[in-house]
Amino acid sequence: MTKDHAAADVAFIKALAELLNANNLTEIAVEREYGENDMLSVRVAKQAPAVTNVQHSAPSAAPAAQAPASAPAPSADPADHPGVVASPMVGTAYLAAEPGADPFVGVGAQVTAGQTLMIIEAMKTMNHIPAPHAGVVKRILVADGTAVEYGAPLMIIE
Structure with missing residues (x-):
């Protein structure tokens, strides 16, 4: 990123972060070329919350349809x-x-x-x-x- 593009690049990165949040994305990567040997490479990412062992059933399913399994070992x-x-x-x-x-x-x-x-x-x-x-x-x-x-x-x- 050269000094000539600094303000525009900061605005561009902020726009990418807003796009990330507005569209429920976890990562965006973009390369922007301004000319020979003048480019910006940006990766904006957020850590998604980890979802583990979630069992989901439709509201119409019988409550006993998903009996809890025995608890797996912590390292499983x-x-x-x-x-x-x-x-x-x-x-x-x-x-x-x-x-x-x-x-x-x-x-x-x-x-x-x-x-x-x-x-x-x-x-x-x-x-x-x-x-x-x-x-x-x-x-x-x-x-x-x-x-x-x-x-x-x-x-x-x-």
Whole structure:
């Protein structure tokens, strides 16, 4: 960043931070070229709150549908589980096709490979997240409408 662009660059960075917050993003990276050997490279990021072991069910589900599992050992990281379904992108996770609709799957549901588990919205695009293999949904690790990072554990399917 040269002295000629300092004030404009500070305003640009502030605008990126506002854009980050206004759109529920966790990170923005931009490169701005002014000419040969004169550029600005900016990465604005905020740490998203960690969501672990959140089990979510639709309000219409029976209260006993999700019995609490035995407490895992403190060192048991869901990301290390062999049946974990990890987020393939950064975005907002939705467990149902639209607000008020039944979720795609719930804890205890039998799923087939390729079946839609949830949607992750990224840049106004709805991306269906398929089951990588058949099995039973043991845990749902994100709540509806929460921000997820790349590689974050979303579900456990055994």
